[in-house]
Amino acid sequence: MASFDKATESYKKALTAAASLAASAMLVRSVVKEFRSVVNEFLPHEVQSFLLSNLNIFRNRAPAEHTIIIGESEKFARNQIYEAANLYLATRINPSMKRLRVSRVDETKSMIISLEPGDEMIDVFEGIEFKWRFLCQESEGSHNKNLRQPITENELRSFEVSFHEKHKDEALNSYLPFILARAKAIKNEVKTLQLYMNEGKSWIPINLHHPSTFDTLAMEEELKRTVMEDLARFVKRKDYYKRIGKAWKRGYLLYGPPGTGKSSLVAAMANYLRFNIYDLELTAVGWNSALLKKLLIRMSNRSILVIEDIDCATELQHREETESSNSSSGDDKVTLSGLLNFVDGLWSTCGEERIIVFTTNYKERLDPALLRPGRMDMHIHMGYCGPHAFRVLASNHHAIDDHPLFPEIEGLLRKVEVTPAEVSEELMRSDDADVALQGLVEFLQEKKKKASGAKGKEESVEHVASMDQDIRVQVPGA
Numbered sequence: 001m002a003s004f005d006k007a008t009e010s011y012k013k014a015l016t017a018a019a020s021l022a023a024s025a026m027l028v029r030s031v032v033k034e035f036r037s038v039v040n041e042f043l044p045h046e047v048q049s050f051l052l053s054n055l056n057i058f059r060n061r062a063p064a065e066h067t068i069i070i071g072e073s074e075k076f077a078r079n080q081i082y083e084a085a086n087l088y089l090a091t092r093i094n095p096s097m098k099r100l101r102v103s104r105v106d107e108t109k110s111m112i113i114s115l116e117p118g119d120e121m122i123d124v125f126e127g128i129e130f131k132w133r134f135l136c137q138e139s140e141g142s143h144n145k146n147l148r149q150p151i152t153e154n155e156l157r158s159f160e161v162s163f164h165e166k167h168k169d170e171a172l173n174s175y176l177p178f179i180l181a182r183a184k185a186i187k188n189e190v191k192t193l194q195l196y197m198n199e200g201k202s203w204i205p206i207n208l209h210h211p212s213t214f215d216t217l218a219m220e221e222e223l224k225r226t227v228m229e230d231l232a233r234f235v236k237r238k239d240y241y242k243r244i245g246k247a248w249k250r251g252y253l254l255y256g257p258p259g260t261g262k263s264s265l266v267a268a269m270a271n272y273l274r275f276n277i278y279d280l281e282l283t284a285v286g287w288n289s290a291l292l293k294k295l296l297i298r299m300s301n302r303s304i305l306v307i308e309d310i311d312c313a314t315e316l317q318h319r320e321e322t323e324s325s326n327s328s329s330g331d332d333k334v335t336l337s338g339l340l341n342f343v344d345g346l347w348s349t350c351g352e353e354r355i356i357v358f359t360t361n362y363k364e365r366l367d368p369a370l371l372r373p374g375r376m377d378m379h380i381h382m383g384y385c386g387p388h389a390f391r392v393l394a395s396n397h398h399a400i401d402d403h404p405l406f407p408e409i410e411g412l413l414r415k416v417e418v419t420p421a422e423v424s425e426e427l428m429r430s431d432d433a434d435v436a437l438q439g440l441v442e443f444l445q446e447k448k449k450k451a452s453g454a455k456g457k458e459e460s461v462e463h464v465a466s467m468d469q470d471i472r473v474q475v476p477g478a
Helices: 002-023 027-040 047-062 080-090 164-191 220-237 238-244 262-273 289-297 319-324 336-344 386-399 406-413 418-425 432-473
Strands: 065-071 101-103 113-114 120-125 128-138 155-164 192-200 204-205 249-253 276-279 303-307 354-360 378-381
Touching: 002 303, 002 336, 065 080, 065 164, 101 418, 120 164, 128 164, 155 164, 204 418, 220 262, 220 378, 238 386, 249 262, 262 354, 262 418, 289 336, 319 418, 386 406, 386 418, 386 432
Parallel strands: 192 276, 249 354, 249 378, 276 303, 303 354
Antiparallel strands: 065 155, 101 113, 120 128, 128 155, 192 204
């Protein structure tokens, strides 16, 4: 009888345990082993089969999801997986979804479809279902938690991708690498170059539509060919730079008078290499050298960093002055030493396949430390318009390769200092090639006349000064 009471009591405990297990899938996993031993000892086989079959049903229904979080950035660095996922998912979104973000920033491009913050979508890869969710949260210090507010630089953006835990290896070793490869292919197919400007610690992008190419660039043929060959050699030398222990970057100094095509050359370089441009305004970070480092590591690879008018962009202190001063004011200013470290120091290794371009109208004003090889590897003089550059401009503006006025114009260009911008302006004054070229001849003749007059005045002043000096020598006591 005692044995029966004991069995009855154990049976009641087993039923209680079964009810608890049915209510919580997590408890099923932790106590199922112990429960099996109890039912095997005290319950008939038929009852055991019934209870265990129902326990398996509840266990199979228990959540078995695994989630990977992909943030937009890791500390200060850009997360390439986030960017790849953002690009890839845009091609996988089902237009039948109830909520979509749609935009178009270029009338020549198709609409861009993306997820709204908080929305989800399903992607299937090799028969495996992956659930994506786009999250956007306010950064620390902000109290606005509404996911439907417009995205700002103060928000933390991320993707969450969830899947059955048994597919974890496929997700990490197959699915994410597939997304990276697919995003790279998509980017190469439809890449729109970006022009970035710095604002605080962030880069603000706009689409770059500058039409300048090496074919349309008003530049002497030999110099143009040299620059193109140098760029082509640079992008093929990843292993070479690694072997010699140098950062995979190259510096160019563009110098010459205003209007000689320095900005057009930068655009031509970007279009030739398909590199984005980062236009760094040093005056915007002149009070904080730490921002300079943050901006550098937030640049993408395969990009061109441009610092225009480096001689007057900011009042950089010379290294000697920097070392002798203790910054008593407490300001963390960008100094020449800081800029050199940015260009050629340890911080310059925070990316690869980058080009750094300095432009200046006055090369002689630059500190020699900026000009040495390794910082500015190639110095390119952007000079006045020559015969070849003129012919390129004539072809660009009027689609002509020759004209009876060409010899006269080319002869005048050899005697007159005129920029490509000035020649281009004259050629744009009429759609009629004859009229435009005749206007250019008159313009160059006038420039020549003024230059001769100025030269004559200089010679006259020098002659008078010389006579005055002779008189002073001849007159005693003078």
